Amino acid sequence: QHIYQHTVRGDLANTAYIRDVTALGAEVRTTDQLVDRMIIYDREIVFLPEQGVEGRPPGAIVVREPTLVAFLCKLYDHLWLQATPFEPDGEEHTDISDDVKWAIVKLMAQGYKDEMVAR
Numbered sequence: 001q002h003i004y005q006h007t008v009r010g011d012l013a014n015t016a017y018i019r020d021v022t023a024l025g026a027e028v029r030t031t032d033q034l035v036d037r038m039i040i041y042d043r044e045i046v047f048l049p050e051q052g053v054e055g056r057p058p059g060a061i062v063v064r065e066p067t068l069v070a071f072l073c074k075l076y077d078h079l080w081l082q083a084t085p086f087e088p089d090g091e092e093h094t095d096i097s098d099d100v101k102w103a104i105v106k107l108m109a110q111g112y113k114d115e116m117v118a119r
Contacts, residue, residue, distance in 0.1 A: 002027070006030045028085070031082060
């Protein structure tokens, strides 16, 4: 299962990748939420990006602590249920433009900078 932001629907490179992974059996959904990378392995290990740590290059952290892993899995499950299915080659294309507009309005109202909202 993969969750991306709605904006990938209009990106040719991402759409091509999504087409490839869905052909291999992956399920893909998109959301208007800000979603950072999170890789869950067997619901026992979670990989998270290590960002903004002064003096360190970007990397990842490994989470094995059961309570935190369970919390992150529940968060992912919630996002998955709220997200919209996306099949690049599917006959049915869901109109998510209103979701994107509302997400932009919410982020701007919360004081996020234009660069963050544009992502």
